[in-house]
Amino acid sequence: MAVPRNSLRAFLTQARASLEKAINHHEKITLVIGNESADLDSITSSIVYAYLKSITHPAQGPATLHVPLLNIPKADINLRPELLALLPHANIEQRHLITLDDLPSLTNIKDILLPATTRWILVDHNVLQGKLGAIYADRVVGVVDHHADEGKIPNDTGSEPRIITTSGSCTSLVINHCREAWDRLSTGTSSTGAAQAQGDTLMEDEALSSLWDAQVAQLALASVIIDTINLQDEHKTTEHDQHAVTHLEAKIHLCAKIGSQFDRTEFFNKINDAKKDLSPLTFEEILRKDYKQWSENGMILGTSAVVQPISFLKGKINKNSDSKDYRALLEASKLFARERGLCVFSIMTAYESEHDGFARELAVLAVDERGLGPCKKFLESSGRKLQLDEVDTDESDEHWFHTWKQGNISSSRKQVAPLLREAMSAISR
Ligand SMILES: [Mn+2]
Numbered sequence: 001m002a003v004p005r006n007s008l009r010a011f012l013t014q015a016r017a018s019l020e021k022a023i024n025h026h027e028k029i030t031l032v033i034g035n036e037s038a039d040l041d042s043i044t045s046s047i048v049y050a051y052l053k054s055i056t057h058p059a060q061g062p063a064t065l066h067v068p069l070l071n072i073p074k075a076d077i078n079l080r081p082e083l084l085a086l087l088p089h090a091n092i093e094q095r096h097l098i099t100l101d102d103l104p105s106l107t108n109i110k111d112i113l114l115p116a117t118t119r120w121i122l123v124d125h126n127v128l129q130g131k132l133g134a135i136y137a138d139r140v141v142g143v144v145d146h147h148a149d150e151g152k153i154p155n156d157t158g159s160e161p162r163i164i165t166t167s168g169s170c171t172s173l174v175i176n177h178c179r180e181a182w183d184r185l186s187t188g189t190s191s192t193g194a195a196q197a198q199g200d201t202l203m204e205d206e207a208l209s210s211l212w213d214a215q216v217a218q219l220a221l222a223s224v225i226i227d228t229i230n231l232q233d234e235h236k237t238t239e240h241d242q243h244a245v246t247h248l249e250a251k252i253h254l255c256a257k258i259g260s261q262f263d264r265t266e267f268f269n270k271i272n273d274a275k276k277d278l279s280p281l282t283f284e285e286i287l288r289k290d291y292k293q294w295s296e297n298g299m300i301l302g303t304s305a306v307v308q309p310i311s312f313l314k315g316k317i318n319k320n321s322d323s324k325d326y327r328a329l330l331e332a333s334k335l336f337a338r339e340r341g342l343c344v345f346s347i348m349t350a351y352e353s354e355h356d357g358f359a360r361e362l363a364v365l366a367v368d369e370r371g372l373g374p375c376k377k378f379l380e381s382s383g384r385k386l387q388l389d390e391v392d393t394d395e396s397d398e399h400w401f402h403t404w405k406q407g408n409i410s411s412s413r414k415q416v417a418p419l420l421r422e423a424m425s426a427i428s429r
Contacts, residue, residue: 005055005185005260007212008047008219012096012314015050016065024173027065028117033132034170035125037292037305038072040082040275043097044223045123045170046070049144049178049214056181058159064123067098071132074101079289082226082275089267090219105132115139121160124170129294144177146170147414168236168339169227171220172244179247186213207256214255220249222271223265230268234409276307276351283316287336287347296415296424299343303337303415303420306349310361310403311389313347326392328403333365345370346420348413360409362388362416366400375400378423386411386419 006014022029024168032050034042050068051183057063070077077083077094087093104112115135121142122128127150128137142160143153149164156162167173186196186209224244228237231245245264253259287304294301306313310329317328337345347363379388387407394401 005209005212008051008216009089009092009096009194011051011054011069012047012092012098013074015065016055016096016098018065018201019098019102020068022117023112025115027116028119029113030064030119030121031069032121032123033069033071034123035130035292036071036129037290038070038076038080038306039290040080040086040271041068041169041171041223041227042124043080043083044219044288045174048216048220049121049174052178053183056185058179066069069103070097072099075100076288079281079285080281081277082222082271084273086222087221087318089222089379092217096322105125111136124155126150126164131406144170144173146173148418165240167238167240167269168233169241171223171227171242172238172241175220175224175244175247176240182213183279186210203326210251210255211257212256214252217248217251218258218267221245221252224248224265225264225268226271226275230265278306278308278312283313285333286313286316287333292413292417293340293342294421296421297427299374299424300341301344301346301417301419301420301424302340303413304340304348305346305349307351309349309351309353309359310347311365315428324375326394326401326403329363329403330365330394330399333363334367337365337367342367344374344420346416348416350409350412358409360406360411361391361403362386362406363392363401363403364397364420372400374420374424377426378420381423382416382419386416407423 019029020028032046032053034046050066053066054063074097077097077099084094104111105429115138118136118139119139120128120136121144122140123144123319125147126143126145127133128140139412140153142157142162144161144163145168146165146169152163153162161177163173163177165173168399224241225231228241231237231241249264252262281289286306292303300420311324314324314329317332318325332347333347343366345365349361351359353359363379364375366372385408388404389407390402390404392401392403
């Protein structure tokens with residue numbers, strides 16, 4: 001389907017219509033999906049990739065409409081205040097986002113959205129997980145990711161990218177991959193009949209397209225600067241991120257309307273403040289907000305990344321009682337983990353501490369007996385590497401639960417989850 005150059009808002013409306021058509025008439029469809037934690041990076045990677053790929057032409061042939069799919073139900077959008085704060089900058093609203101709720105029910109999806117009619121591009125992960133993975137993993141045709149390569153995507157992806165490399169933000173890799181084609185569009189003769197601005201004023205094509213570009217650029221930039229702490233985090237920031245920021249800022253400044261008042265630090269503070277504000281969320285919602293799970297050796301590992309310290313979580317649960325007591329946290333975590341059939345559950349916090357600056361903590365729970373061996377193994381093999389410093393310990397008969405200060409602050413879930421998975425796969429069943 002040919003896609004005219006258009007605003008992100010108009011594009012998302014068209015993408016939704018195209019998905020509906022594919023579902024109702026078994027038409028071919030290309031989907032771009034981020035990982036199931038659906039953090040800001042996954043969401044902007046899929047939207048920006050889909051948008052830019054849809055409006056730019058590959059070397060041969062016309063552009064293909066790509067549908068960006070958020071890997072969460074619609075209700076979970078509300079767990080992401082940083083996304084809600086960002087959407088107005090891209091002139092889009094919650095209702096424009098396409099989520100798992102827009103797919104047919106998972107029980108009969110394969111009869112409606114026939115695997116053979118679908119193509120999938122993975123961004124911000126490189127293995128399609130869960131039920132979608134069970135049905136559509138063979139239909140993955142390309143990937144852009146910054147996690148460890150799990151070797152599931154063929155080496156030759158033909159005309160689609162196979163980019164898996166270290167960077168602070170996956171969105172940076174998306175931008176750098178698409179920027180040439182995007183630039184060609186801006187300098188080329190790309191104007192379309194879509195130059196009718198809202199409010200019925202006909203704007204000059206160039207002013208309009210630079211506004212659209214600046215809106216998309218802000219959407220992308222937010223993830224890059226959130227994931228690299230405005231390029232200040234030396235452990236995470238790479239050249240890819242720096243190049244992407246330079247490019248995106250230039251796009252923003254090309255638009256007089258947005259560029260004249262744009263300040264990157266101010267923008268970072270705004271989105272980051274929204275991200276850290278967990279006050280409206282319940283304990284369970286906080287754990288769901290940035291959640292990932294893996295199957296390993298017949299066991300399931302669940303992990304929640306949280307941007308406030310464990311003391312904050314204890315306060316959420318304990319409310320009026322002693323907020324130092326870990327037992328309520330243990331019980332509430334166990335409940336969350338059991339609902340998901342987990343053997344091992346981990347909470348990883350990262351936050352700004354008043355006294356020590358940036359800090360991390362780790363909590364690990366063996367949810368049932370099977371989880372016990374892997375948990376012990378993990379502590380034995382990775383405790384020193386992560387510089388784990390004991391805070392709470394419960395190794396009574398029914399529990400194995402620890403919380404630690406994590407001295408090694410450069411290890412995020414990207415590093416810690418593989419260590420847990422290694423321990424799980426090393427245990428003989
Ligand atoms: Mn990411």
